[in-house]
Structure formats: structure tokens, C-alpha cells
Amino acid sequence: LKKIFAAIFVLVSGIFFASAYSDEELLKLAQENTAFYGKDFKGFYSLVHEKPGEGKSVTDAIMYRRDSESKWTILITGPAKDKGKGYLQFDGNIWFYDPADHRFTFTSARDKFQNTNANNSDFAPQFYHRDYSIFSAEDAMLGKLDCRKFVLKAKVENVTYPEVHIWVTKDDGLVRKKEDYSLSGQKLRTSAVPSYQVVQDGSAKHFIPVKMLITDNLRGKKIDGKVQYEKTQVTISNITFSVLENSVYTKPYLEMMSEK
Amino acid sequence: MRWRQYISLLFVCALGSGVSLFALFLINGMLRSLSTKAKIYYGGDYQFVGGLNDLSFGDYRNFVTKIESVFGGKAVVSPRFDFDAASSAIYFEGVGVRQRIIKGVDFDREKKLFEKFNYVDGSAEKMAGTNGVLLSDKIAQMLECSVGDQVTLMLRTAQGYTNTVQLVVKGIFLDSSVFGFYTSYMDLNFLQKAYCIPEFYANRIGIFFDGDSPSSADDAKFQKLLEAKFDMFRMVKDKYIFYDQLHSGRLGEKYALIPLYANMKELQVVIDAIKVIALFVIVTLIAIIVIGISSTYRVIVMKRINEIGIFKAIGMERRSVLLLLLSEASALLVAGCIFGLLLSFGFCRVIEKFNFLSIPAFNIFLTDGILLPAPTIFHVALIFCVVTVTTIFAVLFSVQTAIKITPVQALAVTE
Numbered sequence: 001l002k003k004i005f006a007a008i009f010v011l012v013s014g015i016f017f018a019s020a021y022s023d024e025e026l027l028k029l030a031q032e033n034t035a036f037y038g039k040d041f042k043g044f045y046s047l048v049h050e051k052p053g054e055g056k057s058v059t060d061a062i063m064y065r066r067d068s069e070s071k072w073t074i075l076i077t078g079p080a081k082d083k084g085k086g087y088l089q090f091d092g093n094i095w096f097y098d099p100a101d102h103r104f105t106f107t108s109a110r111d112k113f114q115n116t117n118a119n120n121s122d123f124a125p126q127f128y129h130r131d132y133s134i135f136s137a138e139d140a141m142l143g144k145l146d147c148r149k150f151v152l153k154a155k156v157e158n159v160t161y162p163e164v165h166i167w168v169t170k171d172d173g174l175v176r177k178k179e180d181y182s183l184s185g186q187k188l189r190t191s192a193v194p195s196y197q198v199v200q201d202g203s204a205k206h207f208i209p210v211k212m213l214i215t216d217n218l219r220g221k222k223i224d225g226k227v228q229y230e231k232t233q234v235t236i237s238n239i240t241f242s243v244l245e246n247s248v249y250t251k252p253y254l255e256m257m258s259e260k
Numbered sequence: 261m262r263w264r265q266y267i268s269l270l271f272v273c274a275l276g277s278g279v280s281l282f283a284l285f286l287i288n289g290m291l292r293s294l295s296t297k298a299k300i301y302y303g304g305d306y307q308f309v310g311g312l313n314d315l316s317f318g319d320y321r322n323f324v325t326k327i328e329s330v331f332g333g334k335a336v337v338s339p340r341f342d343f344d345a346a347s348s349a350i351y352f353e354g355v356g357v358r359q360r361i362i363k364g365v366d367f368d369r370e371k372k373l374f375e376k377f378n379y380v381d382g383s384a385e386k387m388a389g390t391n392g393v394l395l396s397d398k399i400a401q402m403l404e405c406s407v408g409d410q411v412t413l414m415l416r417t418a419q420g421y422t423n424t425v426q427l428v429v430k431g432i433f434l435d436s437s438v439f440g441f442y443t444s445y446m447d448l449n450f451l452q453k454a455y456c457i458p459e460f461y462a463n464r465i466g467i468f469f470d471g472d473s474p475s476s477a478d479d480a481k482f483q484k485l486l487e488a489k490f491d492m493f494r495m496v497k498d499k500y501i502f503y504d505q506l507h508s509g510r511l512g513e514k515y516a517l518i519p520l521y522a523n524m525k526e527l528q529v530v531i532d533a534i535k536v537i538a539l540f541v542i543v544t545l546i547a548i549i550v551i552g553i554s555s556t557y558r559v560i561v562m563k564r565i566n567e568i569g570i571f572k573a574i575g576m577e578r579r580s581v582l583l584l585l586l587s588e589a590s591a592l593l594v595a596g597c598i599f600g601l602l603l604s605f606g607f608c609r610v611i612e613k614f615n616f617l618s619i620p621a622f623n624i625f626l627t628d629g630i631l632l633p634a635p636t637i638f639h640v641a642l643i644f645c646v647v648t649v650t651t652i653f654a655v656l657f658s659v660q661t662a663i664k665i666t667p668v669q670a671l672a673v674t675e
Binding site: 052108161162180183186188218219220221229230 | 420
């Protein structure tokens with residue numbers, strides 16, 4: 001009798017969760033979970049870049065985001081040789097500042113962040129629902145996580161990847177894994193988000209990855225006859241949500257901070 | 261002992277003319293190598309470019325037909341697509357190398373042009389209609405790939421998407437930093453598909469003469485003929501004069517015929533510098549020959565003054581004596597120039613033994629890594645004429661005083 005009840009419970013809860021969000025709703029939720037509107041986000045990022053055969057390098061940075069205005073600033077705090085460098089996005093452009101020559105150079109959302117496997121676009125909201133349409137969706141287990149796997153194809157031009165596969169947990173709409181593909185269908189990058197940290201901002205709850213592991217599927221090195229790919233682990237900590245000065249998202253701010 | 265002076269004159273003449281000829285052959289070879297590289301890079305002796313505010317031919321077929329009718333059967337007219345590959349990279353076994361430009365080429369049409377490439381391995385023979393790629397030696401070394409290996413090209417499509425295509429390395433070429441290092445060549449259709457643009461799209465049409473390069477008179481002739489078929493911009497010495505005006509939107513739909521030299525404006529300073537140095541060397545050497553021979557000849561004539569007196573005493577006219585002396589000088593000069601020619605060939609053989617690839621930025625002048633002198637009959641004739649004529653005049657000037665002497669005065673002189 002217990003088994004029958006258990007089976008009925010699983011079935012009912014399955015139906016409940018399955019019907020909790022439609023695919024479109026779940027995708028929209030996944031998109032919304034990557035954006036923080038209304039307040040400014042500040043967090044410390046640590047990126048450990050592992051190049052096969054060459055060891056690891058660590059880049060530390062402070063990130064400021066104001067998603068409501070599509071602005072962000074990244075100030076690199078380490079290693080010492082890169083300290084003071086920074087990135088700034090405003091008016092749809094991304095600028096890179098190098099204090100060595102006191103110059104801002106134009107960069108792109110697709111460009112690699114400090115030559116790691118993270119793209120500059122990874123630090124901004126991910127528009128899965130706005131820029132992509134669902135090509136297919138299916139249930140998939142990711143370890144113990146009950147997910148919906150979406151195959152998304154770009155519906156607008158100028159997105160970095162024309163096809164992405166994302167695994168979204170059904171109950172909270174959090175992206176747990178992402179694969180980026182080229183137009184010809186070649187896998188270029190795999191990102192995994194094993195866990196999220198919940199940050200309470202007043203009545204709102206924000207989900208921010210604790211760690212992200214990005215594996216490049218193109219860049220690497222052949223060692224002992226086998227190609228080993230580059231990896232980057234991104235750790236996010238000390239997150240706060242508060243209103244920041246407008247000047248944070250300006251070129252003079254980067255110049256000023258780089259001199260400190 | 262007089263023969264020693266003649267031998268030394270012969271030696272001076274041979275060495276001077278030999279080095280002058282060698283310098284000319286060398287410069288000619290260097291410029292020919294540069295020109296060949298430039299022709300491969302730019303698609304021939306001329307580039308036909310233009311469009312509506314941009315360099316583009318939506319459907320190149322009609323343009324190619326019209327251009328072919330202007331240039332006739334002598335020239336190969338071939339569409340090209342130069343892809344700005346600044347955000348593209350080629351990957352092989354995890355290693356990625358950024359590209360500067362990828363050229364989409366119709367390898368069937370440009371077969372003869374690509375036969376002139378300096379291949380380290382492979383060739384362009386089976387490139388047409390395939391996913392083959394020609395890489396520079398430098399890129400192949402960086403990727404650690406060789407002919408037959410499959411590499412991945414990652415590029416951004418016209419729509420802004422990231423795309424990847426698999427390419428097979430079919431040829432590795434030795435080329436210069438100016439044209440070659442970060443330039444790769446692919447089949448035109450394959451590149452169009454990878455970049456997601458229409459099948460008959462091109463942004464350049466190359467015109468290549470497999471033989472003598474067109475002259476400046478040809479430039480004017482072809483320009484005029486093209487003006488009858490297209491709305492042409494004036495012929496420019498620097499292609500950017502046309503590019504700037506076209507991109508500004510002031511011209512509307514306009515086309516231009518760009519000669520090879522107008523494509524190489526940046527290199528013109530280097531070319532001019534080489535020519536000036538060569539000219540300086542040649543002028544110096546010829547001056548040495550002229551001054552050396554004429555002054556030595558004056559001494560010789562002075563030593564032969566008794567002989568001249570005897571010639572005059574037996575009834576020879578001043579002109580005949582002069583003719584005799586000039587004939588001797590001419591024979592000496594001709595022999596000297598012939599020896600000089602042989603000497604220059606010797607220098608050419610020697611210089612071909614050395615590899616100059618290690619000299620930075622010098623490889624634009626090299627063929628297969630060496631300096632390949634290019635002798636021409638014109639240059640030989642030029643040096644022969646200049647050396648002979650100038651020296652004869654100098655000798656003539658030198659012996660003027662000697663032949664004016666009377667037989668009595670001449671016979672009174674003791675040697």
C-alpha cells in the first residue's frame with residue numbers, strides 16, 4: 001500500500017511540477033534569474049584559468065552591474081601585473097582600459113575576458129527568452145537535479161552563439177548547465193553551475209552562482225596524444241545589492257580606480 | 261710592362277660592370293619576387309573594385325563577363341572575396357591562431373597564379389571546390405599542423421553568428437610578413453557558405469596577365485575601355501583615394517581599376533629606397549670605371565707618345581691615330597664588360613646559395629627563402645652602353661692633348 005501511495009505521490013508531484021511552468025515560462029524565468037533590475041549588483045569575482053601544460057592563473061575582479069541601464073564595470077584587482085585594468089559597458093559598447101598606456105580600447109561582448117574562457121557577455125544578463133526560440137525541449141536529469149533541457153536557436157542576429165543548449169531546473173528556473181554551439185553545430189563551450197547562493201535583497205531573492213566551471217571545447221593543448229581543453233572556474237562572493245553612484249559606470253571612474 | 265696596365269684596366273672594367281650588373285639583376289629579382297607575391301595577394305596585375313558606397317558585387321558574374329570582354333583572352337579575370345578575419349581563428353588540436361585576412365579564391369581560374377607560390381609542402385592543385393586551405397609556413401608552425409591535417413576555422417558570419425567549419429590543409433606556403441603570415445586562402449564558394457553570404461557575392465575581381473605585366477600605356481587603355489562599360493573612378497596611384505571617397509557615400513555606385521602599384525603604396529617607399537641605393541652603387545662603380553680607365557689611358561698614351569710620333573711620321577692622320585686608340589679602348593671595354601657579365605653570373609650563383617629568411621621583414625624580396633637575381637638583356641645592354649659610351653668619351657677627352665703633338669715633338673720625348 002505504501003508503494004502505491006508513493007507511486008501516486010511521485011506521479012501527482014511530477015504532474016504538478018511539470019505543469020508549474022510551461023517551457024516558455026521556464027525559459028523566461030531562467031532569463032530573469034540572470035538579471036537584477038532595480039538595484040545595482042556588486043560582487044567579487046575570482047577566475048582561475050587552467051591551461052593544460054601551463055598551470056593555473058588567477059584573476060580577481062570587482063563587478064558592478066546596473067542591468068536596468070545595461071551598464072557594468074569590472075575592475076581588475078589582481079594579479080599585480082593586471083591590477084587597474086578594467087572593462088566598462090555603456091551605450092551598447094564595451095571598453096577596455098589599460099592603465100599602462102592610459103587608453104580605452106573598444107572590445108566586444110564575444111571577446112574573451114582577460115584571455116580566460118569566459119566571454120565579456122557572461123557578466124551580463126543572458127537573454128535566453130528574448131534572443132532565442134525553443135527548438136526542442138525535453139526532460140533531463142543532471143545528476144540529482146530534475147531539469148528541462150532546452151535546445152535554443154537564435155531568432156535575432158548578432159548573438160554570440162547561434163545555438164545553445166541549457167539545462168534548467170524545473171522548480172526554480174535556474175540554469176545548471178549550458179553548451180554553446182556554432183552555426184554548423186560544433187560544440188564550442190560548456191558551462192556548469194553546480195550550485196547557487198541565495199542573496200536576500202529586501203523582499204526579493206536573487207540566485208547567483210557560487211561557482212561556474214567553463215570548459216572550452218576548442219582551445220587547449222595536446223598532451224600525451226590527447227587534447228586537453230582549457231578550463232576557467234569563476235567564483236562569485238561578497239555579493240551586495242545597493243544603489244551605487246552613477247559615476248561608477250564611467251570612464252573617469254575606471255581611470256581613478258586604476259591609480260589607487 | 262704595359263700589358264700589366266691593360267690587365268688592370270680590364271680588371272677594373274670587369275669588376276665594375278660585373279658588380280653593376282649583379283646589383284641590377286638582384287634588384288630586378290627582388291622586385292619580381294615582391295611583384296609575384298603581390299599579384300597572388302591582390303589577385304593579379306589589376307583589381308577591379310567598387311559598388312554602391314562599398315566594395316561589393318552582389319552577383320559578380322555579369323561584371324566578370326564585361327571585364328573579360330575588355331581584357332580579351334590574354335588575362336585571367338577572377339572574382340575574389342577578401343574576408344576580414346580579425347575576429348576569426350584557426351584551431352588545431354587545441355591550439356588557436358588568429359587570422360588577419362582569409363581570401364576566397366576561384367582556384368580553377370587562378371591556377372597559373374597559384375603555381376607561382378613558394379610552397380613548403382603541398383600545393384593549390386586540388387583546392388577548387390573543396391574545403392581545402394592554404395596556410396602560411398608561420399601559421400602551420402604555430403598550429404603544429406602539416407598538409408592533410410584537418411583544422412577548424414572559427415569565424416563570425418555576416419549575420420554576426422559564431423560559425424565553425426572544418427578545413428583540410430592542402431598547402432603550406434612560404435610568404436612574407438607583409439602579405440602572408442596571417443593570410444590564408446580558401447575556395448571562394450566554401451568561404452561564402454561559411455560566412456553565410458550569397459553564392460555569387462564577391463568584393464574584388466582580379467585581373468592577371470600570365471606573361472609580361474601591363475605597361476602604363478596599357479593602364480590608360482584598359483581604363484578607357486572600362487569607362488565605356490562601367491561608371492569608373494579615375495585611375496589612382498593610391499587605392500585609398502578611391503576607397504575613402506566610396507565609403508564616404510559621395511560617389512554612389514562607382515568602380516575603379518586599381519593597378520598593382522596602387523595597391524602597394526605602403527611598400528613604395530621601400531621599393532624607391534632600394535632603387536636609389538642600387539642607382540648610387542651603379543653610378544659609383546661606373547664613375548670608378550670611367551675615371552680609372554680614362555686617367556690610366558692618359559698615362560698609357562703619354563708612355564706611347566713616341567709610338568704616336570712614329571704613326572704620325574709615317575703619314576697617319578690625327579683622326580686615324582685617335583681611332584686606333586679608341587679601338588683599343590673599345591676592345592678593352594667590350595672584353596671587360598663580357599668578363600663583367602660572366603662575373604655577375606658568378607655572383608648570382610653565389611648569392612643563391614644563401615638563405616636570408618632569418619632577416620626580419622626581408623622575406624618579401626625572397627623566392628623560396630633565397631635572393632633570386634633576374635638577369636635581363638635590357639639591363640645587360642644598358643650597362644654595356646653606359647660603360648662603353650661614357651668611358652670612350654672620357655678616353656677621348658684624355659688623349660686629345662697627346663694626339664695633337666707633332667711627330668718631331670713626340671720623337672723628342674723620352675719614355
